[in-house]
Structure formats: C-alpha cells, structure tokens
Amino acid sequence: MPAREIYHDAVCTALKKDGWIVTDDPLVLTIGLRSVFVDVGAEKLIAAERGPDKIAVEVKSFLSPSPISDLEMAWGQYFLYARALQKQEPDRALYLAVNETVFQTLFTEEAGQLLLAGPGFRLLVFDSNAEEILQWNP
Amino acid sequence: MPAREIYHDAVCTALKKDGWIVTDDPLVLTIGLRSVFVDVGAEKLIAAERGPDKIAVEVKSFLSPSPISDLEMAWGQYFLYARALQKQEPDRALYLAVNETVFQTLFTEEAGQLLLAGPGFRLLVFDSNAEEILQWNP
Numbered sequence: 001m002p003a004r005e006i007y008h009d010a011v012c013t014a015l016k017k018d019g020w021i022v023t024d025d026p027l028v029l030t031i032g033l034r035s036v037f038v039d040v041g042a043e044k045l046i047a048a049e050r051g052p053d054k055i056a057v058e059v060k061s062f063l064s065p066s067p068i069s070d071l072e073m074a075w076g077q078y079f080l081y082a083r084a085l086q087k088q089e090p091d092r093a094l095y096l097a098v099n100e101t102v103f104q105t106l107f108t109e110e111a112g113q114l115l116l117a118g119p120g121f122r123l124l125v126f127d128s129n130a131e132e133i134l135q136w137n138p
Numbered sequence: 139m140p141a142r143e144i145y146h147d148a149v150c151t152a153l154k155k156d157g158w159i160v161t162d163d164p165l166v167l168t169i170g171l172r173s174v175f176v177d178v179g180a181e182k183l184i185a186a187e188r189g190p191d192k193i194a195v196e197v198k199s200f201l202s203p204s205p206i207s208d209l210e211m212a213w214g215q216y217f218l219y220a221r222a223l224q225k226q227e228p229d230r231a232l233y234l235a236v237n238e239t240v241f242q243t244l245f246t247e248e249a250g251q252l253l254l255a256g257p258g259f260r261l262l263v264f265d266s267n268a269e270e271i272l273q274w275n276p
Contacts, residue, residue, distance in 0.1 A: 031206070032248030068169075068218075069211075076214030080206075083252045110170030114221045119257075 004061045011059045011097050012046060013131040020048040027056050031084045054092040056085055057124065062102045068111055075115050095124040100134060142199045149197045149235050150184060151269040158186040165194050169222045192230040194223055200240045206249055213253050233262040238272060
C-alpha cells in the first residue's frame, strides 16, 4: 500500500480511538462545478463527528523531494478546501493532518511556522505507527 | 524557450512598458535558512520600482494538466512568499501575474473567485503576446 494511503488509514484509526465516528470517507467537496478530488495530487478528506463537533481532515504525506513545495501545496489546498467547506457546511472545521516527523522538522522551521501562524489554520499531529493523535492545534 | 520563461520575459517587458524599473530578476527571497527558489516548481520573482512604489511579481504559467492543482500551488506560494516578503521587505507588495486566458477561465469560476477574495491577495493580468499589463487587482 502506498505511504499516502497508509497515512490516510492511520488517521481514520486514530480518530476512532479518540472517540470520533468517521461519517464520510471520502467527504466529497465541490467548488463550483468541480469536484476537487478528481484532480491530480488531491487528498481525500475524512469527515468525522464526536458529540456536537464536526471535522473534516486533510491528511498530507509530505513525500515529495521538495518540502517547501509540499508545504505550499498543503497550504493552497487547505485554504481552498476551507473556503469551499465554509460555503458547503459552515459548522465543520477543517484540519490538516501531518505525522510527527513532518511536524518536528518542517513545522519547527520558519516556513512551517508561517503556516501555523496563518489565520484560521488548524493542524492535527498523528503517530503513524501507533495510529494515535498526538496533538490538536488549536 | 519553455512557456514558463516566455511568460517571465513577457511580464518583465510589460512592466518596463508600464514605466516600472526592474531592479532584481530574480529577487532572492529566503525563509529561515532556505532560499525558496532552489525548490522544485518555484517561480522566480521579479522586483520592480516606479516612483515610491515597490513590487515583487510571481509569474504563474498554469501549464499543468490540473488547473485546480495549479491554483492551489499558486495560492500556497503566494501566501508563503507574501509572509516571507513582509518580514524581509514590508513595503514591497507581492503580485501574482497570470495571462489573460487563465484569468478569463480559471479566475471567473468559483475556485479562482475564492482566491481573488482572499485577504491581501493581489493579481496582475498580462497579455503574453502584446507583452502588456491589462489589469491590476487591486
């Protein structure tokens, strides 16, 4: 199984362990007449609920040889999806999910810090081996 | 010459015709310890001045088979560069430059409109054949 799908499945399992019910996998998001997931490089969103809370999770593997390109793509997708989601389902919060290694490298340096400081940005850190959520931010 | 470089040169010429002095081509932008332009897919920035106004221009060719991916990448780069530029040179405004065809297709549909509505986003539209600037937004 490609690492991208392993991460996707690990986040699904981690959410369930954390008490979330996965309601849509994938969650279909449309922007205008386009479904964003027919496009190259698009990540499938996971929709989950726990009590009154509803989230959509974009799992990013950061597997390309260029971490800055991965970061730019993650940022672009996050903000486009967040705006589309706000129109489609305004009470569902979008999270970008990254594994612990990516968080401790790319997100501790300035480029990642700039993203973390972005208005309305939400990040979830997971352990891909233990299949557990380590951090919600915020 | 690849289309990407043709567009870059067309924007340089268009800026000069519009009374701008191109001061740096490329403008080197660093984020933490990284120069963003050693990375895959990075566009070279053009720095220009006209009287008291200073701009940096990121020329985007939108040549991939996936317009939404191009848009996400353009958005991610724009916001990362804008934040880096704000630290490095806060009085220089960043513009994303796209040709007329891209503007009239991708930017008239919802995905492009979401980007145009993004806070602090600046767009410049150019005619790549006539090598002229058609629109500043804002």
